[in-house]
Amino acid sequence: MIPAPFEYARARSLEEAIELLADEEARPLAGGHSLLPVMRLRLSQPSLLVDIAGLGDLRYVREDGDRVAIGALARHADLERDPVLRASCPILAQTAAEIGDPQVRHRGTIGGSVAHGDPASDLPTVLLTLDADVVVHGPDGERVMPAAEFFTGPFETALRRQELVTELRVPKVADGVYVKFARRAQDWATVAVAAARVGGRVAVGLTSMGPTPLRARGVEEALAGGASPGDAAARAAEGASPSSDQAGSADYRRHLAQVLTKRALEQLGPG
Amino acid sequence: MNVIGQRVVRKEDPRFLTGKGRYVENLRLTDALHAVFVRSPFAHARITGVDASGAPDGVRVFAGADVDLDRFGPPPFPGIEARMARPPVAKDVVRFVGDIAAVVVAETRAAAVDAAESVFVDYDPLPVVVRPEDAAKDEVLLFPEVGTNVAARAGAPELDPGFFDGCEVVVSGHLTSQRMAPCPLEPRSAAAVVDEQGRLTAWLSTQTPHQDRDTLARALGIDPALVRVVASDVGGGFGAKMLNVEEVLVAWLARRLGRPVRWTESRSESMVALGHGRAQSATFTIGGSRDGAVQAYRLEILQDAGAYPQIAAFLPNLTALMSSGVYAIPKIECTGVAVVTNTTPVTAFRGAGRPEASQLIERAMDAFAAEIGADPAEVRRRNFIPKDAFPYETASHATYDVGDYEGALDLALRSVGYDELRAEQRRRREAGATTQLGIGLSTYVEITNGGGEPEFGEVEITRDGGAIVRTGSFSHGQGHETTFAMIAAERLGLPVEKVQVVAGDTDVVARGGGTYGSKSTQIGGTAAAEASSQVVERARRLVADLLEANPDDVVLDVGRGEFHVAGAPAPSVAWTELAERLFGEGRLEELKVAHDFQPSAPTFPFGAHVAVVEVDVETGAVELQRLVAVDDAGTLINPLVAHGQVHGGVATGVAQALYEEMLYDEDGNPVTANLAAYCFPTPAELPSWEVAEMETPTPVNALGAKGIGESGTIGATPAVQNAVIDALAPYGVRHVEMPCNGERVWRALQEARA
C-alpha cells in the first residue's frame, strides 16, 4: 500500500519536465491513476516522479478545423462533459464516461492513459479506431505519429526517453459507438469494441484482445466488401491474441469480440 | 412505552456519519511500534533460512525460532484433527501463500513495510495440492506426521446401498459452493499495550471480545485476569473476525518488547490471511415418486478446510443438520469429509454451513421437478412440513420450533407476480429473444443460535433515572446500541434516548459470547429484557416501601416511567425520584441486575425468495432484475435494522450466485487476492430489494425473536442460481455452477448444443 521512497519534482514548464525526465528511473506524473496503483503495490519503483499536473495549458479540448485537439492533461470527466467533443466526436466523450468510476474520471488524464499503453484501456482503442494522431514532445522537439504507430506492446509505446504525450488529435466523427463488456461497472473491459464511420469507411477497434489495442482488419475488409454486420463480425477475432485471466478465458473473449462487434455495427447503423 | 416493532433511527449513527468512528486503526497510541508480517509467496515450502541481516538499525525481526508460542488452534469443535495446528510464525514449513514466515517491527508503518522487503526467506518448494478432490487422495500431505489430509469427518461412516429402493424417480447432481472472501470493509487491526503491573490490554477488530480474551490468555500462557480486550467499533465481521495468529503475535510482541505494538492488515493481505468462506462441494441424490413426493435424500459432502483447519472443518455437520430444508423428507443420509489443502484456511462466513444446505436442497428440488415435469413451486408445496406439525424433528435430527413455509412461498409468489412472469417468460421463449427471463425460487429454513448458547445482560439504573445495559453481545454493524436500548426501554418505561448500551470491553462487561450465528437479539436481547424486568421487580418492592403499600399492588406505568399503586395514579414515583433517593442512601446498586439467559433451544427462521434474472443468450451475461425476499424471523425489534440485515444478507447471497469466487492457480497462488480482481459487486450490479414481511414469533424466548442476520444470504443464493438455470432450460441446460457469470453460462449453452 505504501510506495517505495522516491524523489519528487514539480515541472513548471514543458521544457523543464522534459529536462527532469533525463533520469532513466524518472516517470511523469499527471493524474497518477495509471502509475500510482502499480507503485502502491511496489510493482513499479521509479526513483523520481516529475509532476506535470501544473502544466495547465495542456488541459483543453478545442476545435481545430476538421479535427478536435485534446490536451494530454484533459481529464476523463472533462471529455465526458465537453460540449465541443460531444458534438464533434461523441464516441470519445461516451467512452470517457465509461472509464472506471467517477472518482477515477475526476483525476485520470487522456495523456496518462495513452502513455500507459494498457491494452485493456478504453481510450487507446477509440483513438486507434479513429486513426487519431498522438503528439509528443521531447528533447528533440515535437513528433506526431498515428495511433497505429504509438502502441507497440503491452504497456509499451513509441515514447522515447524524456518524451511526453502533449496532445491528441481526433477527426470529427459523428457516427461512433463503444460497446464495453465488463464483469462489474468499475472494471476494465473483458472485451470492448469501438465502431465508427471514419472517412466514409467503417473502422472497428478492439480492447483487451491482444498485446495492444487492435484494429479488427478482417471485419473492416468484410464490411468494405459489402458483408452484413453479422457476417463481418464473425471475423472479429482474426489476428487477435486475447489472454485468459479471471475476467475471462481467451475463447470467451474471442466469442465476445464477435457478439459485441455485431452489436456495435448494428448500433452504428447503415451509412 | 411501546417501542418494540417501531422503525427507530439508530442512536449510534452520528459518530459514523461525522467521521468519529472508533475503529482500532484510529486509536491514538503514544510510543507504539508497528508490526508487518513477512508472508510466504509459496503455497507449500520448507523454510531453510531467514536472513534479516539487511534490516535497518532499530528494526526487529522475529522468525519462527524466535517466537516461543504454542501452535494455535484448531478450534475445539468435536472431531477436528488437533494435530493440524498452526505455529503463529511458521518454523519449518509454510502451508499456504500468506502463511507467516517472519514478523518485522519498526518505529513507523512505512519503515516496517520497507524493512519487510529487506528480509530474505529461503524457501525449498514442496509439491502443492490445491483441489480438495486431490487432497482427499492423500498423495501430497500437508502434515506427514498425521498421515492424512483428512481434518474431520461428518455424518454416516457408510452409505446404505439400498437407500433409494422404492423410489420411482432418482436424480443426482453436483453443486459447488465456491470459495469466497468475506471482505469486511475494515481490514483487521490490533494494538496491544502492557502496563506497569504487567497487565495486557489488547484492542481488537473482532466479533468476540470475551472469547478472544480467554483464547489470548491461553495462547500467551497467562491468567485471563491479566488480559483486557477492548473492542470498540468494528467495520464488519461476517463470521471471519475472531482471534487469529496475527493478534496473538501483536500481543506477544508487546510483552516481549515492553512497548505498545500495533498492526493493520492491507486488503491484499486480508484477502489471503483473514480466512475464506464456503469452499464446499457436494453430490446430492434425491428420490421420490413420480407424482412429486420426495422420499429420500442423500448428501456426500467434501469440505475444503484450507491449510490449517478452522470452523469450516466442522461445518459439514451443520449442512447435514439442515439438509432437510423446509421439507418433510422421510429418509436422509449425509456423509462428509473435510480435507486440508495448500490454500488460505476456511472459516465461518455469513451462513456458515447453512447456505450450503439450502443451495443443495433447493437445487435438488428444482432438479427433481424438472425430471418429473412439474412446476418448481408445486413440487415444493407437495413436500412442505405443514404449519401444524411443529415442533418438527427432521430426518436429519433438527427440531424446528415453528414455521409457515407455504405461507412464505405464497406471499413471495404473490409479491413477485409469479404468473405474469411465467407468461412473459413464455412470450420471450416463443419469440426466440436474445434476453431470456429466468425465475428461481427458494424456500428455506435456517438455524440461529445453533449452539444453543447463553448470553449475559446487566441492567442498572443511573442516578439521573436513566439506564445502562451491559451486554455480552457485540455489534459490529447490527445496531445493538439502538435495538437493545429499545428492548430495555420498553420494559423499563424509559425513552430510548435514556438507555445506553455498553459492549466490547471485557473489564466493563463481566462476560459474553460475542456476536455471530444470528444469535444476539434472541439471547442478548432476551438477557437484557429479563434483566430489565428484574430491575422493575426490585423497583416495585422499593417503591412499595416508599408508599407503604403491598408490593403486589405496585405497578409500573411504562408509558410514563412511573410507579404507583394499581388503581391510584397518584402518588407516583418516577425513576428519577427513585434513583435520586436510593443514591442518597447509598443503595442505587439495588437497581442493578446481572442476568444470564440460557435458551432452551436454537430457533429456526424461514422464508421464501424469488429471483428474476435476464440472461443474454449470446454473451451469457446475467443481470438480476428483481429479488423478492420473505424472511420470517419472529418478532422484529426494529424493522429498519432487521430489513437492513436482510438487504445485506441478500446482496452477499446474490454475490455468490453471480459474481464472487476466490480463485487459485494450480501452484496455489491466489489469483483474485485484491478487490480489483475479486468480483465484489458494486451498487451498479444490483437492483433494489423487495422485502415482504411475515412474523411468526418463536416460543423459545420472551421476545418471540429469532435471528435474521444470515437469512438473506441463505435464501437468496439458491433462488438466483435456480433462476439462471430456469432461463436456460429450453436450451437443454440442466446446471450452471456458481458464480453463474457470462462465461459459465456461455459454456453451459455450448455444451448443451454439443
Add this chain to the structure above:
Amino acid sequence: MTQVSITVNGTRHDVDVEPRQLLVYFLREQLGLTGTNVGCDTSSCGACTVLVDGESVKSCNVLAVQADGAEVTTIEGLASGDELHPVQQAFREQHGLQCGFCTPGFVMAAVSLLREHPSPTEEEIRIGLEGNLCRCTGYHNIVRAVQAAAGAA
C-alpha cells in the same frame, strides 16, 4: 521532504511531507482526521473518498504533494457545527449505514454526485456510486438515502 500548502475543511496547513505519503495517510496521521478510512489497496472500494476542489477523489490514490494548493473536504468538514449536511441526515434517516466503515466514502461520493447530477434516477445513482463498495447494507438504503437527499434539495 517537500513543502505543501493544503487547505483541509477550511483550515490551511503549510507542512513538509514525504513525497510518497498518500493523501489519505496525510489526513489521518498528520492531521489526525481519522474519519476517512482505508479499505483496500487497489483503489477499488472508495472508503477513502474525499473532495478535492469540490470533486470526489480516492485519497489513497493521490499523493499529498499532488494536493498542494488544493481545497480538500473530508467527512469531518461536512456538517455545520451540530447540523448535519443533508446527505448525512438522509443516510441516518434511511439507515444507509451499518458498521459505518464505508460510510464517509459513500457520503462524500454522494455529495459529489449530487453536485453534478442534482436529480439522478435510481440507475444514475447506482452507476454514480460504482466506485464505492459496501458489505453490510446491500446498497438498498444507500440508494434511498441519496434519493432522499436529492429530493430534499
